[in-house]
Each structure stands twice: as structure tokens, then as C-alpha cells.
Amino acid sequence: MEFTGTERYVATDELRLAVNAAVRLQRPLLIKGEPGTGKTMLAEEVADALGKPLLQWHIKSTTKAQQGLYEYDAVSRLRDSQLGDDKVHNIANYIEPGKLWDAFDADEQVVLLIDEIDKADIEFPNDLLVELDRMEFFVYETGQTVKAKHRPIIIITSNNEKELPDAFLRRCFFHFINFPDRETMKQIVDVHHPNAQKELVQEALEVFFDVRSVPGLKKKPSTSELIDWLKLLMADDIPDEILKNRDNSKAIPPLYGALVKNEQDVQLLERLAFMHRREQRR
Numbered sequence: 001m002e003f004t005g006t007e008r009y010v011a012t013d014e015l016r017l018a019v020n021a022a023v024r025l026q027r028p029l030l031i032k033g034e035p036g037t038g039k040t041m042l043a044e045e046v047a048d049a050l051g052k053p054l055l056q057w058h059i060k061s062t063t064k065a066q067q068g069l070y071e072y073d074a075v076s077r078l079r080d081s082q083l084g085d086d087k088v089h090n091i092a093n094y095i096e097p098g099k100l101w102d103a104f105d106a107d108e109q110v111v112l113l114i115d116e117i118d119k120a121d122i123e124f125p126n127d128l129l130v131e132l133d134r135m136e137f138f139v140y141e142t143g144q145t146v147k148a149k150h151r152p153i154i155i156i157t158s159n160n161e162k163e164l165p166d167a168f169l170r171r172c173f174f175h176f177i178n179f180p181d182r183e184t185m186k187q188i189v190d191v192h193h194p195n196a197q198k199e200l201v202q203e204a205l206e207v208f209f210d211v212r213s214v215p216g217l218k219k220k221p222s223t224s225e226l227i228d229w230l231k232l233l234m235a236d237d238i239p240d241e242i243l244k245n246r247d248n249s250k251a252i253p254p255l256y257g258a259l260v261k262n263e264q265d266v267q268l269l270e271r272l273a274f275m276h277r278r279e280q281r282r
Helices: 013-025 039-050 065-069 072-084 099-106 126-134 182-192 197-213 223-234 240-242 263-281
Strands: 031-032 054-058 070-074 096-097 109-114 136-140 144-147 153-158 173-177
Touching: 013 039, 013 153, 013 173, 013 263, 031 039, 039 054, 039 109, 039 153, 054 099, 065 099, 065 126, 096 099, 099 109, 099 144, 109 223, 126 136, 126 263, 182 197, 182 223, 197 223
Parallel strands: 031 153, 031 173, 054 109, 109 153
Antiparallel strands: 070 096, 136 144
């Protein structure tokens, strides 16, 4: 059972090796990289390629590790006790399993995605160390121990917004997804837009990498944004000549809103265009 990529996902040799190494070592795979480089989609494609169910736990700034195990709804139990509901006598009725519990209790091995773990509090990763190591946890309210029937394949993503604890990192297999080079990016585009004109794709890639290379850009356009931009160019029948013969004094490409996502970067491109026009007048 090895991950070799899928028709919808272009995986480099290094990424394929990382996925398969983590599976063999039975360790969580920690994936880092720029936003929009396919970290979340990787878990979906690994599950699809290996024929495994996928469970997704999307982390927010308010997410606590306990929520991945279970939550005890004491408020509902108190309300039911006031109403005289018979189910109040069984505390298990008020235990809501989390994503880790679901993964541990599954009748077959699943792929568990813990998405954007760096959004949570710094203690969040440490609070999961024992559970990820031993593949079990204790439910204090009911006195039961939940053990994994099958060790899940765990993929954890991070956008590097904050450093993760060393104790957590030691338990993971790590891989950084480098931003795709032009040839890899062309393969990715071909997967998403197989019917796109080659000339349009070529010129769009030139513009895309030119924009990414602008010094001082606050947010460089990502792979997913290139895919969206090409979709717009194709929908609006933008001829490749417009991109090929683009006027550098205008700087900003057509339908730039798919690529440039804040006013600072728009102003930066406009300043560069102004400087280019001034140089031409000399």
C-alpha cells in the first residue's frame, strides 16, 4: 500500500516518499508550505489513492485539544434533569465524540486530517502528545478507555504562523512543500485545465511568476490562485496576445483580483508601473 499520487494531484517524488515513510513509521505526517500549495488537498488525495475514509478536523484559534477527543455537555444534562428526562441518569448520553475518537473507533483504518494546527494555542500540540503516541485516551466521565481499533494515517498541516513545540515535532515525520517550479506548475495546470490553450498557459505562467518575483510583495499569489485566474481568463476568452504583448507600464495583469489580494500589493504594482513609464520618457 503506497501513495503514488493521483490524476488530480501532482505529487513530487519527495512528497510521495514523505507520505509513504510516515505510513510505514506509523507517525503523523507534518506538512508545511505556503498557503495554497495543496497541503489540505494532499490528505484528500491520500485517502482517495489508498481507498481509506477521510476524517477532517479543521483547527481554529479557539479550538482546544479536548474537543478532538470528546466534549461533555453538562448544560444539556442540567436542563434535562430539571425537566425530569430519564436519559439524565446515563452520563454517556451527554458525551459527544470528537474527530480523534471517531478515527480510533472506526472499523477500518482512516486518514485523519488535522488542518492548520498552528492556528490554535501554543499548548494545543502538546495536549495531544500522549493520545497520538499511545493511540488511546481516557474518558473521565464514564471511566472508559478509548483505544484505536486501527492506527489512523494522520496528516497535520501548518502554515508556519507559529512555531510548534519540539516534543511534538519529535513525534512527527516532517515535509516542507516547496513552491512548484515552472515545469511542475505546468503539470498542475494541465491537471486542472486540460483543455486550456498551450499559448495561454505559457503566457499566464510568465505573468504569474513575474508577479511572484516582485520585491516587497506582501502576499505572493499561490498555486490555487493561479488556477482560479486561468479559469477566469478562459471564461472571458482573454487572448494570449494580451498577456504576451502586455505593457509593463501598466504592470497589473488583467483580472488581477484573482492574483493580488490586498491594496498594498496593488499600490506596489502601480508604483512600479509609474516608475517604468518615467524611465521610458527619459
